[in-house]
Amino acid sequence: MQSTEERYEESYLYRLRHSAAHLMAQAVSEIWPEAKLSIGPPIESGFYYDIDFAQPIKEDDLEKIEKKMRELSNLKQPIVRREVPDKGAARDVILAETTNGQGEENALYKLQLLEAIPEGETVSFYDQRAVDKQGKEHVFVDLCRGPHVENTSEIKNFKLMSLAGAYWRGDVRNKQLTRIYGTAFATKEELETYLHNLEEAKKRDHRILGRELGLFLFSARVGPGLPLWLPKGAQLRETLSDFLKNEQVKRGYQGVVTPNIASIRLYEKSGHILTFREKLFPFMEDEEKETFILKPMNCPFHIEIYASTLRSYRDLPVRLAEFGTVYRYEQSGELAGMLRVRGFTQDDAHLFVRPDQLLEEFKGVVDLMRVVLEKLGLKSYRLRVGTRDLANAKYIGHDENWDLAELAITKACQDLGLDYFVSPGDAAFYGPKLDLIIKDALGRDWQMGTVQVDYNLPERFELEYIGEDSKPHRPIMIHRAPFGSLERMIGLLTEQYAGAFPLWLSPVQIAVLPIADRHTPYACAVADLLQGYVGRDRPEISEDAIPAPDLLASRDVSWPSFRTTVDSRRQSLGKKIRDNQASKVPYMIIIGDKDIEEGTVGVRSRDEGDLGAMTMVDLMNRLQQEMN
Ligand SMILES: [Zn+2]
Ligand SMILES: [Zn+2]
Structure with missing residues (x-):
C-alpha cells in the first residue's frame, strides 16, 4: 500500500x-x-x-x-x-x-x-x-x-x-x-513518551552496551571510526552473515571475494574518483608510480568479474554477492559509534539483469529484504521509493528506462503488499532506488539497507550480453544491501533488543553454572553435549571433583549445537547468576548435587526466570523450538 x-x-x-x-x-x-x-x-x-x-x-x-x-x-x-x-x-x-x-x-x-x-x-x-x-x-x-x-x-x-x-x-x-x-x-x-524513550535510549545506547557486553570497542591507537570486534561481536557478525548467505544461496546468488585496495584506474573508469572524492582515504603510490586507493565500494570489482567472460542472455541474471569491507573517510566530527565508521562491511550484491527481468529480480531482492527483517524481529519499517524529479535534468539514461525501473520498484512493493511511499527527487543520478527505514522499539527511524537500479555503470564499463538475436545488449545493474552494513545493523539490533538478543542471535546462548567445584565435571559434560562434543581437555576440572557420568552417550545427532560457556569461577551461585544475567545470556544451566544424582539440569531463562529441573531431552526440545 x-x-x-x-x-x-x-x-x-x-x-x-x-x-x-x-x-x-x-x-x-x-x-x-x-x-x-x-x-x-x-x-x-x-x-x-x-x-x-x-x-x-x-x-x-x-x-x-x-x-x-x-x-x-x-x-x-x-x-x-x-x-x-x-x-x-x-x-x-x-x-x-x-x-x-x-x-x-x-x-x-x-x-x-x-x-x-x-x-x-x-x-x-x-x-x-x-x-x-x-x-x-x-x-x-x-x-x-x-x-x-x-x-x-x-x-x-x-x-x-x-x-x-x-x-x-x-x-x-x-x-x-x-x-x-x-x-x-x-x-x-x-512529551512524556518522548522523555521516557530518551531515558530508555540512554540505557540502550549501542556504544555503551557494545563495551559492557564485550561486542566491540574503539581504540585511539587504532584510529577513529575503526572498530575492533571482540569475540562476542565477531560471533554476532558471523551469525548474521551466515543467515544471509544461506538465504542468498537459496536465491541463486554466487559469492565472490575481492581485494581491499585497487588501482585508481578502476575508480577512474567507474567515475567514483569524481563523485566520491571527498570520501576517499589518501592515495598510496607504489614503486612503479601506480596509484592505489582503499576500496570505497565493491561495485567496480563485481563489474570486472561480470565482464571477465562472454555472457549470453541465458546466463542472466548474474547475482554476485560479497560481504565486502569498504573504507570511507568520514569527517571525525561525524563519526558516531557504529552508525558512522570509517571501515565497515557491506552485505553487498550486484545483480546483472536483462530489461525483461528487472521487475522479477527487483521483487526477489525486496522479498529477501522482507525475509531478513522478519527474522531479525524488525517489524515496523517503511520503504521510500526515490524517483526522478521531472523538473530536473541531472539524470542520465533514457526516459523509457527510468519509467521501466520506477514502475518495477513500485510494482515490486505493491505485489509484496509492503508499505511504501514515493519521494520524487530522491533518485540517484544514475537510477531510481528503494531505501529501507526501520522504526526501532523506541519509535526512532534508522536509515538502513538500500536497493538501487543503475544504468550508469553498465554504460561506463560497456557491459554486454549476447541476446537471443545474437546481437550485444546492455544489462541493467541492481545494487543491493539489505542490512546496509553489518556495523549499522548490529548497532540497531543492540539498541532494539537492549542487548538481550534472541536465542539464535545471542553470541553466548547458554552458560552452565556449577554450584561448587565438585559439580564442574558434570557441568562440562553438559556443556559439551550442548555445543556438540569437541573432545578438548577441560582445565577447569579439579582432581577431587565428582566424575561426570557419560552424558555424551545420550546425544542425539539431530540436536543442534549451541554456543555454550562454563562459568567455573569460585564465586557464589548468586553472583554467577547476576553476572550472566547482566551479560544477557538467554539460558543458564545450574548444576548441583541433586542434578548429578538424578541426571537432570536446573534451567533458568533470561526472560522467564527459574524453570526448574529438566532432563537434557526436555531442555533440547525447548531450545530447538525457540531457535525456529
Ligand atoms: Zn522564528
Ligand atoms: Zn554497488
Missing part, C-alpha cells in the same frame, strides 16, 4: 516548536534583558535558540526559564505576523522593538540577519503581547519568516533539555553563543 508522508516542515508540530523557541526567547529576554538573541529554529527533535549572554548561564537556570515560559504561555498571547515594506523599515522595527531598551548593540545579531535577506524580499516579524493580572505589559517581537501557531497558550507541553556552545553562524572565528535546546509536543502524552 502506498502511503503519503507529511513533511515535518509543513506540520503543526514544526510550527509549535518554532513558536516554543520564540516563547523561550521571550522568557530569556524578560529574565536577562541584556541577553542578545540570534537565531531560534525548530529542529528534528525540538528547537533551540542561540543567545549571547552577558554572564554564562547554567543548567540550573533552565528551570527558571521554563517557569517564565509557563507564565507567558498562560497569558494567552496571540502570535501575530507583521510584514514591513522594506529592509529600512525592518531596521527601524528591530531597533525600536527588539532591544529591550538596551540600546542598538542588543540588536547586533538581528541586524546581521536582516542584512542577509535579499533586497526586495518581504521582511516579516512575529509579535506576541499581552497584559498580565498586575497590569504589566509583556511584549516580544522577533524578526522571523514563520510560520507559527496562533497563540502562546498552545505551547503547553515543552521541556528545556540542555545547554551547548555554538559559534555565531557556525564559524569558529565568530563569538561562541549559548545554545539552549528544548522540545515541545502537542500533547502531554507525546
Whole structure:
C-alpha cells in the first residue's frame, strides 16, 4: 500500500516548536534583558535558540526559564505576523522593538540577519503581547519568516533539555553563543513518551552496551571510526552473515571475494574518483608510480568479474554477492559509534539483469529484504521509493528506462503488499532506488539497507550480453544491501533488543553454572553435549571433583549445537547468576548435587526466570523450538 508522508516542515508540530523557541526567547529576554538573541529554529527533535549572554548561564537556570515560559504561555498571547515594506523599515522595527531598551548593540545579531535577506524580499516579524493580572505589559517581537501557531497558550507541553556552545553562524572565528535546546509536543502524552524513550535510549545506547557486553570497542591507537570486534561481536557478525548467505544461496546468488585496495584506474573508469572524492582515504603510490586507493565500494570489482567472460542472455541474471569491507573517510566530527565508521562491511550484491527481468529480480531482492527483517524481529519499517524529479535534468539514461525501473520498484512493493511511499527527487543520478527505514522499539527511524537500479555503470564499463538475436545488449545493474552494513545493523539490533538478543542471535546462548567445584565435571559434560562434543581437555576440572557420568552417550545427532560457556569461577551461585544475567545470556544451566544424582539440569531463562529441573531431552526440545 502506498502511503503519503507529511513533511515535518509543513506540520503543526514544526510550527509549535518554532513558536516554543520564540516563547523561550521571550522568557530569556524578560529574565536577562541584556541577553542578545540570534537565531531560534525548530529542529528534528525540538528547537533551540542561540543567545549571547552577558554572564554564562547554567543548567540550573533552565528551570527558571521554563517557569517564565509557563507564565507567558498562560497569558494567552496571540502570535501575530507583521510584514514591513522594506529592509529600512525592518531596521527601524528591530531597533525600536527588539532591544529591550538596551540600546542598538542588543540588536547586533538581528541586524546581521536582516542584512542577509535579499533586497526586495518581504521582511516579516512575529509579535506576541499581552497584559498580565498586575497590569504589566509583556511584549516580544522577533524578526522571523514563520510560520507559527496562533497563540502562546498552545505551547503547553515543552521541556528545556540542555545547554551547548555554538559559534555565531557556525564559524569558529565568530563569538561562541549559548545554545539552549528544548522540545515541545502537542500533547502531554507525546512529551512524556518522548522523555521516557530518551531515558530508555540512554540505557540502550549501542556504544555503551557494545563495551559492557564485550561486542566491540574503539581504540585511539587504532584510529577513529575503526572498530575492533571482540569475540562476542565477531560471533554476532558471523551469525548474521551466515543467515544471509544461506538465504542468498537459496536465491541463486554466487559469492565472490575481492581485494581491499585497487588501482585508481578502476575508480577512474567507474567515475567514483569524481563523485566520491571527498570520501576517499589518501592515495598510496607504489614503486612503479601506480596509484592505489582503499576500496570505497565493491561495485567496480563485481563489474570486472561480470565482464571477465562472454555472457549470453541465458546466463542472466548474474547475482554476485560479497560481504565486502569498504573504507570511507568520514569527517571525525561525524563519526558516531557504529552508525558512522570509517571501515565497515557491506552485505553487498550486484545483480546483472536483462530489461525483461528487472521487475522479477527487483521483487526477489525486496522479498529477501522482507525475509531478513522478519527474522531479525524488525517489524515496523517503511520503504521510500526515490524517483526522478521531472523538473530536473541531472539524470542520465533514457526516459523509457527510468519509467521501466520506477514502475518495477513500485510494482515490486505493491505485489509484496509492503508499505511504501514515493519521494520524487530522491533518485540517484544514475537510477531510481528503494531505501529501507526501520522504526526501532523506541519509535526512532534508522536509515538502513538500500536497493538501487543503475544504468550508469553498465554504460561506463560497456557491459554486454549476447541476446537471443545474437546481437550485444546492455544489462541493467541492481545494487543491493539489505542490512546496509553489518556495523549499522548490529548497532540497531543492540539498541532494539537492549542487548538481550534472541536465542539464535545471542553470541553466548547458554552458560552452565556449577554450584561448587565438585559439580564442574558434570557441568562440562553438559556443556559439551550442548555445543556438540569437541573432545578438548577441560582445565577447569579439579582432581577431587565428582566424575561426570557419560552424558555424551545420550546425544542425539539431530540436536543442534549451541554456543555454550562454563562459568567455573569460585564465586557464589548468586553472583554467577547476576553476572550472566547482566551479560544477557538467554539460558543458564545450574548444576548441583541433586542434578548429578538424578541426571537432570536446573534451567533458568533470561526472560522467564527459574524453570526448574529438566532432563537434557526436555531442555533440547525447548531450545530447538525457540531457535525456529
Ligand atoms: Zn522564528
Ligand atoms: Zn554497488
